[in-house]
Amino acid sequence: MRHDSRGWFSVASLDLPDRVLLSAVVLLPWAFGGIEIWAYRLAGLLAVVAATLRVGLATGPDWRLRRIRFLLVPAILLLALALLQLMPLPPSLLGRLSPKAHALYVTTFPGYATGQAGDPIAGLEAQALAQVPEVDGIPDPRAADEPLSTAVGGRWDGWRPVSLAPALTIERIFWYVPLLITFLMFHAGSRDAERRRVFQAVLFLNFLSLALFGLVFMAIGNDKLYWIRSTVQDTNPFGPYVNPTNFAAVMELAVPWVLAAAWSAHRLKRRSALPFPILLATGACCLLAGMLSGSRAAVVLMIAAIAAVALVVQQNRRTRLLLSAGFAGVAVSGSVLVALTGLGGRFARFFELGTGGLADVERLAAWRAAWTMLRDFPLTGAGIGAFREVFPIYAPAGGDARMRHLHNDYFEVVVETGWFGALLLVGLTFAFVWLAVSSSKRNLTANGLLIGLACLFVHAAVDFNHQIPANALLFVAAAGMVVSREQPE
Structure with missing residues (x-):
């Protein structure tokens, strides 16, 4: 060039x-x-x-x-x-590294760290299945020898990351x-x-x-x-x-x-x-x-x-x-002028x-x-x-x-x-x-x-x-x- x-x-x-x-x-x-x-x-x-x-x-x-x-x-x-921070961690380890994050997960996600079904949606599903007792007698097509269970696993009881x-x-x-x-x-x-x-x-x-x-x-x-x-x-x-x-x-x-x-x-x-x-x-x-x-x-x-x-x-x-001293003097004088006169209010507005x-x-x-x-x-x-x-x-x-x-x-x-x-x-x-x-x-x-x-x-x-x-x-x-x-x- x-x-x-x-x-x-x-x-x-x-x-x-x-x-x-x-x-x-x-x-x-x-x-x-x-x-x-x-x-x-x-x-x-x-x-x-x-x-x-x-x-x-x-x-x-x-x-x-x-x-x-x-x-x-x-x-x-x-x-x-x-x-x-994105890596999912088990509740026990997360509780040591970030106790507050662990506590927030516990209060926010029912069933977290308990291994139990605490998901509100899962609870609604379980309640709906409980309203139909006949469902227990219906065999599961995927496992003919086992009846269909009303147990619904929790969605929030798994591992969680540090990042909230x-x-x-x-x-x-x-x-x-x-x-x-x-x-x-x-x-x-x-x-x-x-x-x-x-x-x-x-x-x-x-x-x-x-x-x-x-x-x-x-x-x-x-x-x-x-x-x-x-x-x-x-x-x-x-x-x-x-x-x-x-x-x-x-x-x-x-x-x-x-x-x-x-x-x-x-x-x-x-x-x-x-x-x-x-x-x-x-x-x-x-x-x-x-x-x-x-x-x-x-x-x-x-x-x-x-x-x-x-x-x-x-x-x-x-x-x-000399320039440094001059700039410092101007800065100090300007600050005093703004603080002690009406200029301060005008600048603020x-x-x-x-x-x-x-x-x-x-x-x-x-x-x-x-x-x-x-x-x-x-x-x-x-x-x-x-x-x-x-x-x-x-x-x-x-x-x-x-x-x-x-x-x-x-x-x-x-x-x-x-x-x-x-x-x-x-x-x-x-x-x-x-x-x-x-x-x-x-x-x-x-x-x-x-x-x-x-x-x-x-x-x-x-x-x-x-x-x-x-x-x-x-x-x-x-x-x-x-x-x-x-x-x-």
Whole structure:
């Protein structure tokens, strides 16, 4: 592939597997953020097809998993833990591993762990047969020597899994595999400079398209997706997303990444996939769209990300110290100004204009309830994906018992997988941070991407952006790119 002086790119450098996978990453945000089953299942299928083509065609970059093996180990163990949660266990063993799950099965399924017929349907069948005593004298056609018995075996007295929502756990596993494939393929492809440029260019143009669509959506004003489709109560669509916070998360990733690439292209004369004016316009549009989405966390994180990029681009240590002091002073002064004047109320009203998010007090109440839930499922968790089914038991009085996510991605994973899952999550996080920092040294664009990923990491502590399929797919694609080594600038 050739680049002219302006840095234009060509998708000709991508082979068929890359194009299939990149299409899934780019198109899923436009399908309502991928929150519907058909959307993320189709994206997952495309990821599996891309991996199959890569293996079958035996073309393109090799996987080279050795460097990221410490990252893959906890990731694969998490998958293994989810599979173990689906394994049916005898009541005696389940009672030791997860006493609360055993107790719930006992109270929910009559006859569980007793070996007796306790199924209500079975009881009705037995009562019906008892109303016809003549049935005892009718021989069973399958065993002529034995009379037909009225005994009906219980349906709930068998083995049960740790997961209290096995169907949802299976669904999560089927989605986890495409996410892992996407990470591996973007990691492999991004080691080639030309492929990496095309990946960046296509993603940057998609960021720009999403931002422009969000701005147009807000300017026209409508509470329907694509001005056509109504959403459920307590949501406020923004762009193609049902929730403006989830839209803002994409902008959090885009702003520092694109601005760092723009600086690299303009000041360092670094060859890029897109011309500097387009990069600058993309960064500005993403920043504006993210601000107008009304997400408090997104606004704060984007401002902090811009400050971080401004520090990273400085080569002089003294300049960095002065800028750091200046940013700290502005942050403190702004906080005092907002707290002591009427600006605080105005900001609060702006961020509460129908964002569909939880109030802080509701979020804290849900976290306290989830802590009680974790104490009941300390070792194995309630089952990956089972939070929405089990949380109503623990929901505080007056709270939202229909809460589908905990508004803290890390805490939700721990509640669903127990302390074993928590250890794996910590190991996965440390391995990723180490690889990402070591891979992005002395490369401004990679540092911008790392800052954007850090924004998503922080935001995940107060929201559920990683539970949105489009955001999760974009996150793992970007994560795969940042842990691939890049030439220093």
